[in-house]
Amino acid sequence: MPQRGKYLAIYNFGLHVGPYDSPAVEGFRLREAANFEAAARGHGFIGRSGYDGEAGPACWGKQVFPRFIQGSGFATAPSSLSLWADIESLMAFTYGGVHSDALKHARRWNVKPRWPALVLWWVDADVIPEWMGSSGWRGLTTRDRARPPFHSSSPMLLTVIPRRSIAAG
16 A cells, blocks of 8 residues: 555565576576566556666665675675555566566576565655665564564565655765
């Protein structure tokens, strides 16, 4: 359900089983543009961060990765940061169409995560979130009893993280 004056931010992170240009992740690479296009056309999609130095949307701050990238042998990893009108729109995109097909094959391209695959939080409608660093994941991977777990049936449990103003962007 939409939250008055808010957008739902989602950051997801994974690690490929091989370099981006390797045959091991070719299926991911071949679907990536189609997934971005499907999201952009999706009902409730507000926008997404691009990647510094790449064609496409502007990058929402310096892209950094959670601590789970350490020891992987990679300097970068597949991740995205986007805004949606509500959780229903995000779920419709995630579990429908071309993205649903990609999810069916994700085990071939990504290592099995030992971390939360994504984090969601509400932001005011007039702000753009920035890429999160590893500190943003720390509370999700430690036993912090003060933070109740998030799940899609209780989206009000989301935690707000620091963000910057659209006007500053």
